[in-house]
């Protein structure tokens with residue numbers, strides 16, 4: 001990712017962070033609409049789950065200048081997801097729900113450039129998780 005993309009992701013995330021709980025709710029609503037079959041994989045409180053997801057994304061966004069530093073924790077997360085029943089193909093649906101949610105939260109601020117930058121971040125994190133999951137298998 002280039003510095004301009006890093007800047008766009010950080011600035012846009014700062015606008016979503018204050019509405020994290022609403023964003024998380026929108027995200028899961030969209031995810032379960034896109035693929036109802038993943039709903040049973042989530043066993044705990046969706047509010048707690050939403051907070052964990054947002055905290056993890058905040059960590060990733062804060063580390064964009066030094067992504068190598070969080071690769072081990074992303075790999076570990078990918079391995080844990082195997083145990084939750086998550087399959088490679090689920091990552092595309094989760095990515096779609098995430099990008100849609102950002103669009104809802106950011107409205108006109110979700111420009112094509114910002115969207116492309118976010119797709120880059122998500123692809124990076126998802127690819128790292130999937131690779132670690134494959135190694136674990």
Ligand code: HEM
Nearest residue numbers: 038041042043044052053056080084086090091094125126
């Ligand atoms: C960038 C991608 C993702 C991020 C950042 C993320 C983040 C997280 C975090 C932080 C947790 C808390 C537990 C832990 O850390 O191990 C979690 C749990 C979980 N995630 Fe993800 N996740 C991602 C992708 C996915 C995908 C593709 C699915 C597929 C539907 C998924 C389904 C789940 C489930 C089922 C749990 C456990 C819920 C429970 O115990 O009730 N996640 N995720």
